[in-house]
Amino acid sequence: MAGYGSSVPPVEAFRRPPEETVQCTHLDAAMAKASCAKLGYFHDPYTDQLIRSRSTHSSPLIHRGYWSRVEAIRSTVLRFLQRAPAGGVQVVNLGAGFDTLYFWLREDPQRWREDLVYFEVDFPEVLSKKISAISRRQNLWPMLDVTSMEELTTRSSTGLREIRTKHCRMVQADMRITSELQQAMDVGFRPDVPTLFIAECVLVYMQSMHGDGIIDWAAKATTAPSAMVIYEQTNPHDRFGKVMVKNLAERGCPLLSVFDYPSMEAQKTRFLERGWSKCSVADMNEIYSRHLDQSEVERIQKLELMDEFEEWHLIQGHYFVLVASKGEDGWVQSVSLLEKGVEEN
Numbered sequence: 001m002a003g004y005g006s007s008v009p010p011v012e013a014f015r016r017p018p019e020e021t022v023q024c025t026h027l028d029a030a031m032a033k034a035s036c037a038k039l040g041y042f043h044d045p046y047t048d049q050l051i052r053s054r055s056t057h058s059s060p061l062i063h064r065g066y067w068s069r070v071e072a073i074r075s076t077v078l079r080f081l082q083r084a085p086a087g088g089v090q091v092v093n094l095g096a097g098f099d100t101l102y103f104w105l106r107e108d109p110q111r112w113r114e115d116l117v118y119f120e121v122d123f124p125e126v127l128s129k130k131i132s133a134i135s136r137r138q139n140l141w142p143m144l145d146v147t148s149m150e151e152l153t154t155r156s157s158t159g160l161r162e163i164r165t166k167h168c169r170m171v172q173a174d175m176r177i178t179s180e181l182q183q184a185m186d187v188g189f190r191p192d193v194p195t196l197f198i199a200e201c202v203l204v205y206m207q208s209m210h211g212d213g214i215i216d217w218a219a220k221a222t223t224a225p226s227a228m229v230i231y232e233q234t235n236p237h238d239r240f241g242k243v244m245v246k247n248l249a250e251r252g253c254p255l256l257s258v259f260d261y262p263s264m265e266a267q268k269t270r271f272l273e274r275g276w277s278k279c280s281v282a283d284m285n286e287i288y289s290r291h292l293d294q295s296e297v298e299r300i301q302k303l304e305l306m307d308e309f310e311e312w313h314l315i316q317g318h319y320f321v322l323v324a325s326k327g328e329d330g331w332v333q334s335v336s337l338l339e340k341g342v343e344e345n
């Protein structure tokens, strides 16, 4: 694909979202996460089980980047679950791919809450593969509170297999269509319960109006104090940004909204204009060096030799974490990693 030397991508990139390629991005993420887990960056025996025997070795640079991504999302989720009052809490992982956060939460009573219902949404094609993988892994079934295939899967109104167990609902939708997303959540989603929405490397692959629609939908989906965390690419206009945009476009998964929201400030405004009352954002250089557990940073830095520091800082400067919240309660306003915690006040 030519024409990416300038800061604006060619019009072909915007014409039709290449759904199949975007769906495949879940595999890149899963393979990198499995590779990290094998080397001890973080605990995750599950991704590897879901993707089976695919080769999963990535570079130290990629491992470090994925570690900071996973750690930032996990920490935000934990802060939310630890702070939301008892009486029901929800996590909605939008474009979840093969993410295994549910199992990570469920395996440890310190992280788990009995009043949690966890939702995942993705395209039917991706969901179907994930459910097939889970079906083959009977060792995972107890964490889903089931003992048989009949209990594990349910057919949706369109005949597709979904998971709708006591604590976990894995459902399909093309989230660009808000009515589909809304309908998909008709599996026990409660508007009166504090909810954390996650979109990890998802919205950037959609045209802005679709991402805007999801941000807007999430803000209106509950009446309770709620939050949304996103992680994705930014800064497409500098030299590194142009290469990043070009590479992803050439792979068939262009960053469709990165030019409409080209900075963290623009992303912040995006959320504040769509029903979220508070929003904090930082790039991954700042998150890594100031907001993640520094003893963990020290530990993972010893796992593999990495000397590409210039490239490391460039990459991390082109990804960010944003946490938006709504509601007057102090606990929800302090969910972002960038905020001083309630207990630290």
Ligand SMILES: C[S@@+](CC[C@H](N)C(=O)[O-])C[C@H]1O[C@@H](n2cnc3c(N)ncnc32)[C@H](O)[C@@H]1O
Binding pocket: 022, 023, 024, 025, 026, 029, 030, 094, 095, 096, 097, 098, 099, 121, 122, 123, 126, 173, 174, 175, 176, 199, 200, 201, 202, 205, 206
């Ligand atoms: C880069 S992957 C990220 C997966 C997961 N969030 C993670 O970080 O491991 C993007 C995911 O978003 C999903 N996705 C993208 N656009 C979507 C849409 N319109 N509706 C549903 N899912 C979508 C893709 O199928 C894919 O699984």
